[in-house]
Amino acid sequence: MSLDIVILAAGKGTRMYSALPKVLHRLAGRPLLSHVVHTARSLTPQRIVIVYGHGGDQVLQTLRGDDLMFVEQEPQLGTGHAVQQALPKLTAQRTLVLYGDVPLIAAATLQRALSFEDGLILITASPEDPTGYGRIVRDSTGAVVRIVEQGDASPEQKAISEINTGILAAPTSKLASWLSRIANDNVQREFYLTDVVSLAVADGTSIHTAQPAALFETLGVNSKQQLAQLERIYQLQQAERLLARGVTLADPARIDIRGELTCEQDVTIDVGCVFEGSVRLEEGASVGAHCVIKDAHIEANAQILPFCHIEGARVGAQARVGPYARLRPGTVLAQHTHVGNFVETKNATLAEGSKANHLSYLGDATIGRHVNIGAGTITCNYDGANKYQTVIGDGAFIGSDSQLVAPVTVGEGATIGAGSTVTSDAPPGELTLSRARQVTVKDWQRPVKRQRSDDS
Numbered sequence: 001m002s003l004d005i006v007i008l009a010a011g012k013g014t015r016m017y018s019a020l021p022k023v024l025h026r027l028a029g030r031p032l033l034s035h036v037v038h039t040a041r042s043l044t045p046q047r048i049v050i051v052y053g054h055g056g057d058q059v060l061q062t063l064r065g066d067d068l069m070f071v072e073q074e075p076q077l078g079t080g081h082a083v084q085q086a087l088p089k090l091t092a093q094r095t096l097v098l099y100g101d102v103p104l105i106a107a108a109t110l111q112r113a114l115s116f117e118d119g120l121i122l123i124t125a126s127p128e129d130p131t132g133y134g135r136i137v138r139d140s141t142g143a144v145v146r147i148v149e150q151g152d153a154s155p156e157q158k159a160i161s162e163i164n165t166g167i168l169a170a171p172t173s174k175l176a177s178w179l180s181r182i183a184n185d186n187v188q189r190e191f192y193l194t195d196v197v198s199l200a201v202a203d204g205t206s207i208h209t210a211q212p213a214a215l216f217e218t219l220g221v222n223s224k225q226q227l228a229q230l231e232r233i234y235q236l237q238q239a240e241r242l243l244a245r246g247v248t249l250a251d252p253a254r255i256d257i258r259g260e261l262t263c264e265q266d267v268t269i270d271v272g273c274v275f276e277g278s279v280r281l282e283e284g285a286s287v288g289a290h291c292v293i294k295d296a297h298i299e300a301n302a303q304i305l306p307f308c309h310i311e312g313a314r315v316g317a318q319a320r321v322g323p324y325a326r327l328r329p330g331t332v333l334a335q336h337t338h339v340g341n342f343v344e345t346k347n348a349t350l351a352e353g354s355k356a357n358h359l360s361y362l363g364d365a366t367i368g369r370h371v372n373i374g375a376g377t378i379t380c381n382y383d384g385a386n387k388y389q390t391v392i393g394d395g396a397f398i399g400s401d402s403q404l405v406a407p408v409t410v411g412e413g414a415t416i417g418a419g420s421t422v423t424s425d426a427p428p429g430e431l432t433l434s435r436a437r438q439v440t441v442k443d444w445q446r447p448v449k450r451q452r453s454d455d456s
Helices: 032-042 056-062 079-089 107-114 172-181 193-203 224-244
Strands: 003-009 047-052 068-072 094-099 120-125 135-138 144-148 163-171 207-210 255-263 273-281 292-294 309-311 338-341 344-350 355-358 361-367 378-380 390-392 403-405 408-410
Touching (some): 003 032, 003 079, 032 047, 032 056, 047 056, 056 068, 068 079, 079 172, 079 193, 094 107, 107 120, 107 163, 120 193, 135 163, 144 193, 163 172, 163 193, 172 193, 193 207, 224 255, 403 408
Parallel strands (some): 003 047, 047 068, 120 207, 273 292, 292 309, 338 355, 344 361, 361 390, 378 403, 390 408
Antiparallel strands (some): 094 163, 120 163, 135 144
C-alpha cells in the first residue's frame, strides 16, 4: 500500500526560551526534525510533507531534499488543522503522521504499526506515570472507543495506563473525511487530530494499536531539560550498540556520537570523546580521553592519545597521534608515523615512519619516509594571498626551530641545521643551514637597576 508521511513541525516551543524554532534544536548534532525525516525516509514513502509555522524560513533553509514538500500552517490552530494543510499534497493510499519534536521514534515501530493493512492505526504507550497524557479508552472487548484527555478524564479513566502518543496512520481518503468533520469546541479553540478517533469509531472503522519497543521512542521535546534527557538516552543507545560489537568503552555514559561511528573489534575509547560526521575506527585502534574526531578514518592499531582534535584526516595503521595534536582536513598519516604534542597538520602527507613529535606546524606539505621533523619546525605555506607546497624527501632530518618557506624542496637524506630559515631548495644528502654568526661580547655587563631617590 502506497504511503505518504506528514511531519508536524509548526510549534513555537515557548518553553525552549530560544529564538530557534523548537524542531531545529539539536540532538546528537542534528536538528530534531532531521532525525524524524531520516526515519521517515527509511519507510520509502511517496512523499514527505513537512508542515511548518514558527521560524519557517529557518526550517526551509535547514532541511533539504527533493523528496521533501513544505506547507505552512498560519495561523496555528491545532494538530488537526496542521494535517488539513497537508491534505492537498497527499496522493498515496495511506498517510502516516509524525511529529518533528519526537526524534527517537524507531522505524521498526512504525513498520510494525503499518503492517495492519486497514483502518486507523494508533501508536500507544504505557508509561509508569501517565499523568498529563490522553488515555486510550477501550470497551469490554478491548476495542478502542475513544481518547480522553487528562482534564476531561474521570477517576476511573485516569487510572488507565495506556496513553496516546499522537502518532497515527490512516487511509488518506478517510483521514480527509474525518478532518473535515472535527470541531474546535474546546477551551483552546483548536482542531485536535485525536478527535478523528471518535469519528472513526462512529464510522465503524477498525482501530489498531501498536506500542514501541522502548517508551523513549515516543517522548517529545518541549524544554531544554527534556532535550538534555533525550540526548543522554540517545547516546546511551549508541554506547550499547558499540559494546555489543566488542568495543571497549571506559564509561558508556561519557561518549557523544554526533554522526556515524563505525568500529571494528577490539577498539578502545576512553572518556569524554566526541565523534562527529562519519568516523571509522579499525580493529585495535585506541582513542584517549577527551578527543574530538570528525570525518576521519583511523586504521588498525593506531593510537590517538588524549586531547587530540582530528578532522578530515586519515591515520595509518600503528601510527601514534598526540597528546594535544591537531590534524586538520587533508592530513594523511601513513603507518608507523608519529605526530606528537602541540603539532598541527593541514593538507599534509607523512609517509611511513616519519615523525613530528613536538611543537610544529606542517601545512601543504608532502613528507617522505622516515623523516624526522624537529621541535618548532614550521612550513611557511601562505604569503597572505596564496598557498604553496613544501616537499621533504625520504630520510631527511629537519633540525629544531626551522622555517621552510614554500615553495621549497628538501632532498632525500638532507639535513637542515637547527634554527635555519630555508628559502631555496636543499640538495639531497647535504647539510643546509642558515644562521646568523654567533658572537660573544667580552667584558659585557648586564644592566643593573638604578636606585630611585626618595624625592623622585
